[in-house]
Structure formats: structure tokens, C-alpha cells
Amino acid sequence: MIPPKPPAAAAHGGANLSRRRWLQQTAYSLAGLGAVATVASTAWLPVAYAGSRLAPQPAPPLRLPVEGHADTFQTLEALAGRVVLLNFWATWCVPCRREFPALDALAKEFAPAGLTVLAINVEDADANAEVTAFIAKTNPSFQILRDADMALARAYRIPGMPAVLLVDRKGQLRWQHSGYEPGDEKQYRRQVHLLLAEPA
Numbered sequence: 001m002i003p004p005k006p007p008a009a010a011a012h013g014g015a016n017l018s019r020r021r022w023l024q025q026t027a028y029s030l031a032g033l034g035a036v037a038t039v040a041s042t043a044w045l046p047v048a049y050a051g052s053r054l055a056p057q058p059a060p061p062l063r064l065p066v067e068g069h070a071d072t073f074q075t076l077e078a079l080a081g082r083v084v085l086l087n088f089w090a091t092w093c094v095p096c097r098r099e100f101p102a103l104d105a106l107a108k109e110f111a112p113a114g115l116t117v118l119a120i121n122v123e124d125a126d127a128n129a130e131v132t133a134f135i136a137k138t139n140p141s142f143q144i145l146r147d148a149d150m151a152l153a154r155a156y157r158i159p160g161m162p163a164v165l166l167v168d169r170k171g172q173l174r175w176q177h178s179g180y181e182p183g184d185e186k187q188y189r190r191q192v193h194l195l196l197a198e199p200a
Contacts, residue, residue, distance in 0.1 A: 051187045056172040059165075060155035062086075064120065064145035067135065074145055076171055079116050083195045084167040085188070087119045088147075088158050091130040095180040096162040100138050102185035106192065107142045113196050114169070117142035122161075124148045166191055169200040 059076055066072040076084065087103055089096035100119075107117040119142055121131055135144055147153055156165060160178040168174050175191045177184065 051175065051177040051184075051191070053175050054173050056168070056174060059084075059167045059171055059173045060152070062118075062152060064147055064152060067121070067131065067144035067146055074118065074143055076167065080171065081169050081200045082114045082116050083110075083169055083192060085115060085117045085192065086156070086163075086165045086167065087117065088122055088153055088156075088161060088163040088165075089119055090121060090123050090161060091127060091134050092123075093161045097134070098182070099162050099180040099184075100140060102180075102182075102188070103142065104138070104140050106185065106188055107140070109189075110192055110196065111141075115192055115196065118145055119143070120145045120147050120152060122147050122150050122153050164188060166195060168195050168198060 062076045063073050066074055085103070085106065087099070089099070091097070103117055103119065107115065119140065121127075121144060123131060123146075125148060131144075131146075156163075156173075158165075158178070159176075162178070162180050164177045165173060166175040174195060177187060
């Protein structure tokens, strides 16, 4: 099923849907098929809807503001030598919310060995209250970054929500996973363990 076009394309009979409502409508339209919520435009080609290894390739540059810390930005360069788990999520995405405790457990378990988890929220300023409330409720041990214009999501060509990507110690993209069901974190743990075992 092709997801609806974003509001800039004047889809849905010319109705001007907000960016956030378009994301939600896309999620709902795909939910009936059991697919993950596609957040890309129709030009984005799905890469995977489960875990898959990637041919090593340089991860796109990352520089995003850290939620709750004014004028603080996180970059991949600052994390050189560590394995980085990138998680793209939104507050309206139910699987995203369910996945957070598993990500938090991974962050706590593997941080001493060299893992950094970064959760990247793709919502704009209209969702500030929801994002703040969710962070307060879950109190994650990892950083929350904001990709309000989805520029990084486009650069990484995420195929759906939630999306997990693993970057190795050398800054190479190595693995990705889309969607979440309880137990998927076993795949994350296995792949993280393999990457941590590699030399920097």
C-alpha cells in the first residue's frame, strides 16, 4: 500500500493536512496491513521491515539538539570509538512507546562496554508538550534528540517507525531494523554484542 503524500503535495482532495496529522494518518493507513508506520514520502524506498545487515557504509553526519538541554548538540564524531544505536521514534507511534523500556535496558547493560543509545524524535514543535511528558514519564537513561524537520530521517532513509540503526566504532552503518514487537530486542542485543566485539 502506498502511503498518503505529505501535505505539501496537495493530496487528499486538496485538503491541507498538518505535517503531524499526515504522519498519523500514514501510520493508521498502514496499521491495518500489519506494516510499520511509514514516515517517508513516497520517494523513500523501503529498505527492510525486519532486521537486516548492511554493507558497511559511512553513516550520514549527525548533529541534533539534545532535548532538555538548551544549546547542546550531539554528533557522531563525539562518539567515535563507540557503537551507536540510533532509534527514530514519535510519541504517537504505539510500538515506539512500547520499545522504550527495551532500549533503556540495552543502554544500561552495554554502556560500560561502549554502547551509546540515541533516541531521535521526528516530531515538530507542535508536539513539544507530548514529547516532554513522555520523557518525564519514562525517564530514559539515554539522550533524546530532536529531528523536527526530519532531515536526518531522510538522510538515513528510514523505512518505517520505529527504526533502529547500528553504527559501528568506525562510524559505519552496519545493521537496521524497522517496527517493534516484544522480543525484537533480542536481535538488537545480539547485533550490539557482535559490533562491540570488533576492534575500534
